[in-house]
Amino acid sequence: MSAAPEGRVVAVAGAGGPAGRAVVRRLAAQGVRVAAADADPSRLEDAVDGTHDGTTAEGRVVDLLDADATRAWVDDVVDRHGRLDGLVHLVGGWRGGKGLTAEALTHWAALEPLLVRTLQHTTLAAQEALAAAPAGRFVVVSAAGAGAPTAGNAAYSAAKAAAEAWTLALAHAFGRSGPGPAATILVVKALLDEAMRAARPDAAFDGYTHVDDLAVTIAGLWDRPTAELNGERLWLTPQP
Template structure:
């Protein structure tokens, strides 16, 4: 299945859903908050940068009057803090129908010999530990939902690492493996009837947004995915039956 099938416009399935977004303060997070709110979801956002998060939450509320969009600072490196966030969200809204994982970071170099293991230490925390914390915290509540989705955004470099991005590619590959394991847990929980929840991976080469284009007006950003397109694909994961997206990589860029 390719990503085109996972995209949707006016995703009615999102109406009334409660969706948590981790790493919501960046450009991709802002676009995602807007799209989920537009679809009628209650959006519960978190990030490590409170000021940027507040701006993103306010923007989504302003764009969609009446939308419930909240934000709080959560240390996703702390499994207990992630679980407390999930518990608070379920207690307040009665359900959780999705977790969108947008926590990102990048370190790279010119070659493998110049790589620093400090880069691995940095990326392991951001790209792997946060996936572990959120998946463990949200697994049960997503399984209780009739439309539970765990959505990871990954990079094509995980499937085709280069000498200069070894730490990044390895971190992304590990995050993908953990997410696919979550998908297997959902599959087993569904039994013969099939999974009611799904863990899916959206794969991009890299992301681009308007500020990047303004800073580099002559750049082509070939193969990059606009954050608005990513947000549309994220919303579309709810349009497709769980069994069709669970444990799948959905490519928004040509597959290497």
């Protein structure tokens, strides 16, 4: 059985973005001990300071493109807290164009490190600890476009598809570790936050997932059985 929320330790990679801040707030409000990481010190500080009283969230500046630095972060979390119950990967980025042109190669060069390599580094660093947890959870946010790429979004969709494939491989590894751990893909059309709404007050944002709703879903993963989660793509937007 999973530990009660106040007994869990969850690492959030890419905590400084809108989704990361929402997830850190939600988990900390439950009493989860959150280990937040981001490459940007000011954004990370905002994420940690935004928790309900700041007592259950800690921040560390980490270059997740550095495999050794990523492993050192995860190892430090496990050493200090004695466990790791979850890893949430929220490192994002987007590039798009008007068609399938040579520009897509430039987009790929920018997106692959952010969306794929940081995922590889974090999962390799955390896999053993998550497998040892009573109900270890790994979650990554993907995009509906990964399964239906357009010419203009070729690089972005390809990077998301690669991230999904890596996550499914982790799920396969977890499947050999027993009933506890799960690797899950959450599929969205796009994410929405209050700054976007303020910038475009008349926009409908049809099919978008608010970051607060994303955070609720992520926080609830420990309440769901592994069989419902491991290797699954959970849609938070209408499935085509």
